[in-house]
Amino acid sequence: MISMQEKRTKRLFITAIIIAILAVVITMSEIDAPKDGTTENVDVEFDVVADVNDAVTANNAETLDPIDEAAILSAASNQYSGSQTIRGKPRNYITQLIFEMEDSLIQLNATNLTIPKLEEMAIFIYESMSISTRNYHSVQHVFDIITHDARLDNNPIAILAACFHDCIYYHVDGGLTPVQAVMLKGSFKVEGPQSEDHDDKDYINSQQIYNFFATDKKCPADSSTDNPLRNLQMVETIFGYTPGQNIKITYDGLNEFLSAVVAVRMLQDYVPMEILAQIACCIEATIPFRQVDPNTGKTHMARLYDNMKEATYAYNLQLSDEDLVTSVQRACLLSNSDVGNFGTKDIHWFLDNTWSLLPETNESLRNEYVYSVEHFHMALFKMYGFFGFLKPEVVFHDFQGVPAVSEMDQLTQECSNNLAFGRTYVGAKLVAMSLVSAMAILTGGDAPISLFTGDLRAAERRSSQVIRTSVTKNQARFQLGRQSARSSDFFKTASIRNLQDPPDECLKNCNQLVYEILAKGRRSATSFDTKQSPWAALLYGYVGDEGLNRILKDHTLYPMTEERAWSLLRALPLEPVHSIVNTMAEQALSRAEKIVDVISQLEESKDD
Numbered sequence: 001m002i003s004m005q006e007k008r009t010k011r012l013f014i015t016a017i018i019i020a021i022l023a024v025v026i027t028m029s030e031i032d033a034p035k036d037g038t039t040e041n042v043d044v045e046f047d048v049v050a051d052v053n054d055a056v057t058a059n060n061a062e063t064l065d066p067i068d069e070a071a072i073l074s075a076a077s078n079q080y081s082g083s084q085t086i087r088g089k090p091r092n093y094i095t096q097l098i099f100e101m102e103d104s105l106i107q108l109n110a111t112n113l114t115i116p117k118l119e120e121m122a123i124f125i126y127e128s129m130s131i132s133t134r135n136y137h138s139v140q141h142v143f144d145i146i147t148h149d150a151r152l153d154n155n156p157i158a159i160l161a162a163c164f165h166d167c168i169y170y171h172v173d174g175g176l177t178p179v180q181a182v183m184l185k186g187s188f189k190v191e192g193p194q195s196e197d198h199d200d201k202d203y204i205n206s207q208q209i210y211n212f213f214a215t216d217k218k219c220p221a222d223s224s225t226d227n228p229l230r231n232l233q234m235v236e237t238i239f240g241y242t243p244g245q246n247i248k249i250t251y252d253g254l255n256e257f258l259s260a261v262v263a264v265r266m267l268q269d270y271v272p273m274e275i276l277a278q279i280a281c282c283i284e285a286t287i288p289f290r291q292v293d294p295n296t297g298k299t300h301m302a303r304l305y306d307n308m309k310e311a312t313y314a315y316n317l318q319l320s321d322e323d324l325v326t327s328v329q330r331a332c333l334l335s336n337s338d339v340g341n342f343g344t345k346d347i348h349w350f351l352d353n354t355w356s357l358l359p360e361t362n363e364s365l366r367n368e369y370v371y372s373v374e375h376f377h378m379a380l381f382k383m384y385g386f387f388g389f390l391k392p393e394v395v396f397h398d399f400q401g402v403p404a405v406s407e408m409d410q411l412t413q414e415c416s417n418n419l420a421f422g423r424t425y426v427g428a429k430l431v432a433m434s435l436v437s438a439m440a441i442l443t444g445g446d447a448p449i450s451l452f453t454g455d456l457r458a459a460e461r462r463s464s465q466v467i468r469t470s471v472t473k474n475q476a477r478f479q480l481g482r483q484s485a486r487s488s489d490f491f492k493t494a495s496i497r498n499l500q501d502p503p504d505e506c507l508k509n510c511n512q513l514v515y516e517i518l519a520k521g522r523r524s525a526t527s528f529d530t531k532q533s534p535w536a537a538l539l540y541g542y543v544g545d546e547g548l549n550r551i552l553k554d555h556t557l558y559p560m561t562e563e564r565a566w567s568l569l570r571a572l573p574l575e576p577v578h579s580i581v582n583t584m585a586e587q588a589l590s591r592a593e594k595i596v597d598v599i600s601q602l603e604e605s606k607d608d
Helices: 004-032 047-059 069-077 093-107 115-129 139-148 156-164 178-183 228-238 254-267 273-285 300-314 321-338 347-361 373-389 405-443 512-520 534-554 562-571 574-587 589-607
Strands: 188-191 209-212
Touching: 093 115, 093 139, 093 156, 115 139, 115 178, 115 254, 139 156, 139 321, 156 254, 156 273, 156 321, 178 254, 209 254, 228 254, 228 273, 228 300, 254 273, 273 300, 273 321, 300 321, 347 373, 347 405, 347 512, 373 405, 405 512, 405 534, 405 562, 405 574, 405 589, 512 534, 534 562, 534 574, 562 589, 574 589
Parallel strands: none
Antiparallel strands: 188 209
């Protein structure tokens, strides 16, 4: 039986050990302190100190229970070889990525992990997602996904998958960077001229053509884990590819496959294949908008489960059937978070995300200074078609009860509402831009849109992040330097300010929220368009929902021709057309005479 005095002596001994540990930590912090002696804004958190302090507090309680020396000493040493980052508030995306990956890999008992390796991975992700072609699929998208669903919070496999899942966006980025090409060796062949300006054999010329394929032969299940093809072929199996298959962007999930290969190759030295397989499973699930297989009747999540089962057998993965089910359910949650804005009740957020995608799918809009009427007309035409084509049933997915039926029903219903709303909003903008396109065609042909509408102010030409008015505390930590978007002066000429509102009896035939957003503006500005759409609001206010749908159904709006231009002009009410076209004449002075002539002819035809 240990006496009270012996307990006190033992406590003093443990306290002495703790003080010694703290002294070492403090000394190290002084070594790492800024050499200029400044301490402003330094917010350092030592996890070792925090863990030791917790242990001291627990053992200084009034009750003298036996002390767990092993737990106290473990708190000071269990920090993967002393390599953990010194934690302050992250002030940039690279540091955020390092923290997220570090925390996740520690939870997964990663081995051989160092801060330089974490930084290398974070920089790769950052550079890949910060290319000028990215707008929606930027680094911020990673953190939007992580914080969208609380079930993914502190889920290390899902977080790692989110970090890597959009690294490669081949068709949007216009190819692979040299670093990406090296990372993806074995997944593609290159055709085209070799560069003579670079000695580096890994340099990829922009004129070269990439052909992506699955490898011809599979590694035997008992092959060495050092085989460089083993992990690549495991990913191919999870994605359901057949040996030698050509992998296409549209139907085969090329971008997601290449991103999964990057993730597996960058992480393979730190976690076992079982973890890598589950990360690849999550990334595969983010291939969007897939239908039920018409031959088997299986959803793509059911097929993903089958693929994971095949990979488990082929590569001797130590994953139980319960592990496989959990892997696919986790993948469902990540996939649903990836398209979470489709299921939101916040219609402003949905529209802002939709608009931020336009420059990625319409290269011309990235050239914000000189894109033409035809360019923006085409972008709206494609977006309108997409809203009509996309079925709510293929946006969100479940597997064996996750998410629950009630949640899936709610997501699908909100998605249906958002698509219908978006189609009306985009349809109104499409009709207005078709009017601009008609006037361009009838007065001399296509031209930069600013000729007819006026210039965007320089301050408004910079890309703006999508703004959410309500975020959780967890989401708030990922909002780096976001500033409120300024109202654009685009369109704000005297003539536009003096446009008459549509008659009240006409407005009764409109969706009031659609009209309000057109007239007052979306929440976030973009580099290529204004938040407000006064011409679209004016036309929509006059024709209403029924008239808008009739015009969109009865008229071919794109591509615009002279015949289609006159047909559209005659179908629209004269009063708003007259106001809008007169405003165009004030801007496009070089075409003013022709614009006035067109409106005169239109008035004469209306009189007839």
